[in-house]
Amino acid sequence: MKLNNSYFFTLREDAKDEESTSGNLLVRSGMIKKVGAGIYMYLPLGYKTLNNIMKIIKEEMDNAGAQELLMPSLIPSEYYEKCGRVTIFGDDMFNLKDRYNKAHVLGPTHEELFTIAAKAMVRSYKDLHFTLYQQADKFRDEPRPRYGLIRVREFIMKDAYSFDKDEEGLDKSYLNMKNAYNKIYNRLGIDYKIVRADNGAMGGTLSEEYQAITDIGEDILVLCPNCDYSSNLEIAETISSLEQNEKDKKLEMVHTPNQATIEDVCNYLNIDVKHSVKALLMNADGELVICFVRGDRELCETKVCKLLGIKELNFADDALIATSNAVPGYTGPINLNAKVVIDKEILQMKNFCCGANKEEYHYINANLKDINYDLVGDIVNVKEGDKCPCCGSELYFKKGIEIGNLFKLGTKYAENLGLTYLDENNKENVVIMGSYGIGPGRILASIVEQNHDENGLILPMSIAPYQVALVQIDMKDTKQTAIAEQIYQELIKNKIEVIYDNREERPGVKFKDMDLIGIPLRITVGKKINDNLVELKERTKKEQEDISISDIVQKVQEIIKDNLK
Ligand SMILES: [Zn+2]
Incomplete structure (x- = not known):
């Protein structure tokens, strides 16, 4: 394609309403244009890439x-x-x-x-x-x-x-x-x-x-460094690492005034938060369901929905909570009058701290035999450093x-x-x-997201809209025009996709544009043609190379073949 008299534009400024690198660069390179929230047009360059x-x-x-x-x-x-x-x-x-x-x-x-x-x-x-x-x-x-x-x-x-x-x-x-x-x-x-x-x-x-794998991924991936366990956080599992050989101590109600969170309560009582159980008061399709998880754990909504066979889980409001004897901030699984779901980890916990369903009071030394529950299941998110369910190694997270x-x-x-x-x-x-x-x-x-630099896109050969950008330095130089035209035709003859920048623009503008839109190879036709040379530059490399005019097409073919292997 020749750029003169074609639909082609790029933007120098960042797109104001694009919060991701890819959104911004694709808009700036003239590949896509926003029509409304989550609606885009693919312009010629973007559509060719797609x-x-x-x-x-x-x-x-x-x-x-x-x-x-x-x-x-x-x-x-x-x-x-x-x-x-x-x-x-x-x-x-x-x-x-x-x-x-x-x-x-x-x-x-x-x-x-x-x-x-x-x-x-x-x-x-x-x-x-x-x-x-x-x-x-x-x-x-x-x-x-x-x-x-x-x-x-x-x-x-x-x-x-x-x-x-x-x-x-x-x-x-x-x-x-x-x-x-x-x-x-x-x-x-x-x-x-x-x-x-x-x-x-x-x-x-x-x-x-x-x-x-990207920095802005919306999904959290749970991966094992040691085996091929890999899972979306929504369903990732771990094996418990809790000590189980403690003897049951005597259940005791203790005064815990003015303690807002389970961490505060544990600090106040000088207890490791891993030895506490916290309550999450939820609205499960209109029904009050109280979930209990270890104090330092996060509830996984997807897992709860699956366990209960419901579509949506929200926090319960005061009216729904009032249908039970739960006291927000002091809710515990002992003598609780509501539907109770406990995380399976609690089955292994000993002598833990939990709410007493009484303003300003908690229990210490609670055990499984003291609590009543309707359902037990895996309802928490795995954390980084938890053990791999297959091999026991420490799990790590990536965004995807x-x-x-x-x-x-x-x-x-x-x-x-x-x-x-x-x-x-x-x-x-x-x-x-x-x-x-x-x-x-x-x-x-x-x-x-994975392939860009400060100058713009770096597209892989397999998807780039054009494999080669052909840049002519001086459009008034008839000898340059003849050589560029000859290379252009020869590339096309060899089924290589080429974009020929024959616009009346300064060389700097042309180089910037070809870099921004991420074309893998650039051939520059300039003064060196007097020595029978053109310049070849790969988008991923800093330096360029002088190649004789008679070899350039073959050289380009080799690089493309190598890239597509
Ligand atoms: Zn593993």
């Missing part, structure tokens, strides 16, 4: 034997109602009515329609298995769109769905997709981790996420951006929408599904 990402995804999906199709975004609500997902998605789904007052949604994800597509074809076990996919728009009414392309309300997603007759088939399909994903992310040049994850709104039995996921869905959608097949004995069975997502826009943002 397409390069989608092309790699498509190639590996096709190689894995998946078949591409295209689903609509505008979908009658009834499909989502049948699977209970109108409630599960709630306000996150865009709902609208057509002119006949019929309810529709803008598809937040497409399990339902793919199930319907499979149903149109599947009759017997001989029709299974297969995998379908698309790369199409998704809509989610995010409460807090932010970080440029990372949390948006409309985005392209690659979603694939596998259909199998049994668990064994699903295992194979899942592994097949996982292998394809590894190839995709390796080709894209992303620094990523695969972690165990919560199944969330999808349902099913197993879920893994591909997480790009979810750029892909794999779900073993099971039979939920097939059951609700009647996707069945006849087996070898003519018996009706339900089809087993998997779903597999990738977000190309998030991938672009993550790559930029």
Whole structure:
């Protein structure tokens, strides 16, 4: 592409309303432009880059034997109602009515329609298995769109769905997709981790996420330095390291006036906070649920929701608390008149301190036999330094951006929408599904978060909109024009993507722009052509190299080939 008479611009100033590096750099490089909260246009340069990402995804999906199709975004609500997902998605789904007052949604994800597509074809076990996919728009009414392309309300997603007759088939399909994903992310040049994850709104039995390691990640990844344990914080586990050989002491109520937090109480009583239990008074879908965790632990909402089978957990208000005998600040699990959930760690605790359900009083030397509870489960967040559940090493945290996921869905959608097949004995069975997502826009943002410097983007060869920037120093020099034009044509002939900066601009402006938009290679055509030389510079390197005009195209081809290995 020649820049003169083309749509191309960059911004010198930082974008005012972009809080992430990637959002700012993508806006400044003229790749994207914000339309509204969490809504962006991809301008030509950005769309070309996005397409390069989608092309790699498509190639590996096709190689894995998946078949591409295209689903609509505008979908009658009834499909989502049948699977209970109108409630599960709630306000996150865009709902609208057509002119006949019929309810529709803008598809937040497409399990339902793919199930319907499979149903149109599947009759017997001989029709299974297969995998379908698309790369199409998704809509989610995010409460807090932010970080440029990372949390948006409309985005392209690659979603694939596998259909199998049994668990064994699903295992194979899942592994097949996982292998394809590894190839995709390796080709894209992303620094990523695969972690165990919560199944969330999808349902099913197993879920893994591909997480790009970045500083602004919205997910916290729990990793082991010693084995391959890796998990999203939401479901990360640890093994308790508490001493268990203490004898039960005598339960005693003690006066604890004016102590605001469990830390204050423990300080006041000279007790290690690890030997205390604190209460969290929660509203679980309208019901008061009081959760007890070790004093230094954090409650994990996702785990509680899963344990109770509810969608949302909030702090209880005074009216809800008043339905029990709990005294905020002094709530304990002894003689408490409410639904009580305790963390499993408490099962191993001895002689701990807890509230006495009486203003200004706590118990010390409480033990399991003293307390009453309805449910016990893992309901706390793992902390850095906790022990790995597999090998006992100290866990550490990293931040990540979810750029892909794999779900073993099971039979939920097939059951609700009647996707069945006849087996070898003519018996009706339900089809087993998997779903597999990738977000190309998030991938672009993550790559930029991981690859940039003070001058702008540093795009990997595999996704850069152009592999080579051809910069002519003096546009009035006809000899330079002839040489530049000759190199330009030769690059195109060799199927190399080249952007030829033939604008009437100062060289400094051209260099700055080509650096900002992150083109991997730059060829400069200037005065050295009198010695038959041009300059070649890699975006990742400081120095440039003089190359003879007759060798430049071959040299460029070699570097590109090397980069794409
Ligand atoms: Zn480990």
